[in-house]
Amino acid sequence: MSRNITAHTETKPHISQEPAVYQLSLYPGARAIDAPSHQSLLASAQADGVELHASCRNGTCRACLRRLHSGQVTYPIEWPGLSAQEKAEGYILPCVARPASDLVLAAQG
Numbered sequence: 001m002s003r004n005i006t007a008h009t010e011t012k013p014h015i016s017q018e019p020a021v022y023q024l025s026l027y028p029g030a031r032a033i034d035a036p037s038h039q040s041l042l043a044s045a046q047a048d049g050v051e052l053h054a055s056c057r058n059g060t061c062r063a064c065l066r067r068l069h070s071g072q073v074t075y076p077i078e079w080p081g082l083s084a085q086e087k088a089e090g091y092i093l094p095c096v097a098r099p100a101s102d103l104v105l106a107a108q109g
């Protein structure tokens with residue numbers, strides 16, 4: 001006995017998997033660099049030849065701590081090594097922070 005098996009394919013709406021690309025500016029400074037939403041700010045800076053101080057690169061040592069002057073970030077980890085007060089004051093950890101908007105970041109830690 002043989003069966004006819006018919007494959008059904010559904011057409012789903014196309015949802016773009018392309019990461020958004022924001023602009024990251026260091027203040028003071030005049031140049032902006034591309035900051036894709038799928039990678040850390042540290043990785044974006046380094047890809048553009050901008051060296052930011054860092055050590056662990058996983059959000060625990062705080063060596064990369066910097067103040068965000070404007071913009072929003074997200075974190076792929078639950079609670080990066082920042083206190084609630086530091087977060088409220090605008091400090092971020094660029095080694096794990098990912099852009100969610102255009103950003104202006106302190107050039108110095």
Ligand code: FES
Pocket residue numbers: 053054055056057058059060061062063064065081093094095096
């Ligand atoms: S390099 Fe360690 S927290 Fe960013």
